[in-house]
Amino acid sequence: MITADKKMVDLIHMNYVLIKVLNRFDISLGFGDKTIGEVCKEQKIDVRFFLEIINSFLDSDYFPKEHLQTFPVRLIIDYLSRTHQDYLGKSIPLIEDLINKIAKNCYENREHGYLLTKFFNEYKDELFRHIEREDKHVFPYARCTEEVFRGRADKECIRRVQDYSISTYLNEHDDIEEKLFDLKNIIIKYLPSPSQPELCYAILSELFNLEKDMNNHSRIEEKVLVPKVEAMEDEIRKKGLISDAEEHD
Numbered sequence: 446m447i448t449a450d451k452k453m454v455d456l457i458h459m460n461y462v463l464i465k466v467l468n469r470f471d472i473s474l475g476f477g478d479k480t481i482g483e484v485c486k487e488q489k490i491d492v493r494f495f496l497e498i499i500n501s502f503l504d505s506d507y508f509p510k511e512h513l514q515t516f517p518v519r520l521i522i523d524y525l526s527r528t529h530q531d532y533l534g535k536s537i538p539l540i541e542d543l544i545n546k547i548a549k550n551c552y553e554n555r556e557h558g559y560l561l562t563k564f565f566n567e568y569k570d571e572l573f574r575h576i577e578r579e580d581k582h583v584f585p586y587a588r589c590t591e592e593v594f595r596g597r598a599d600k601e602c603i604r605r606v607q608d609y610s611i612s613t614y615l616n617e618h619d620d621i622e623e624k625l626f627d628l629k630n631i632i633i634k635y636l637p638s639p640s641q642p643e644l645c646y647a648i649l650s651e652l653f654n655l656e657k658d659m660n661n662h663s664r665i666e667e668k669v670l671v672p673k674v675e676a677m678e679d680e681i682r683k684k685g686l687i688s689d690a691e692e693h694d
């Protein structure tokens with residue numbers, strides 16, 4: 446498990462994909478020999494939260510223990526939303542650009558290029574729908590659960606909490622990485638040898654990194670956000686917080 450006294454540079458050497466994660470915390474390269482704790486303090490980042498994210502990235506079995514006593518839900522959601530923005534604004538446009546180049550230049554048979562583009566577009570639509578649902582419904586619900594839990598919710602939040610449960614999200618949370626795996630296989634396995642293999646290497650490296658990043662993202666949603674919200678839902682029910690709030694309306 447990574448702790449605050451580890452040097453930031455050693456963390457990156459362990460797994461360079463973490464640079465993307467650091468970016469979401471506005472940490473840029475050039476941190477010399479500073480420890481994680483020192484960098485976080487300088488950047489005013491909650492170091493416990495930073496470590497949760499890093500540890501869950503490095504260890505797929507990592508499961509945080511204290512759901513309620515530690516950081517607010519707002520922090521988790523800010524991080525997850527920032528990751529969504531990264532996907533929509535950076536990773537996907539970069540991959541799309543490469544897909545278009547490959548489809549146009551790599552295969553003699555136009556049909557092959559067409560199939561690749563079609564599959565990618567379907568994946569992109571699915572991903573956008575997945576992200577939109579979380580940004581517009583699930584994350585606002587999680588924020589509201591915290592507001593109700595802290596006794597400062599407005600009517601809108603109370604209604605949201607009454608009408609939904611985080612277990613519904615967990616049950617319906619589909620696997621956005623699966624189709625990414627299929628996309629890699631189309632390029633690696635099913636399409637013929639490309640005339641410009643370097644384009645395929647470039648896109649595969651992006652796809653492998655994105656897949657790893659998305660695995661981690663989904664794990665934070667399911668293993669950090671959901672248990673925390675569930676614990677609050679339990680408390681809200683136990684203490685009758687929703688009906689109390691209603692009476693004061």
Ligand SMILES: [Fe+2]
Nearest residue numbers: 576579662666
């Ligand atoms: Fe997400």
Ligand SMILES: [Fe+2]
Nearest residue numbers: 579618663666
């Ligand atoms: Fe998700």
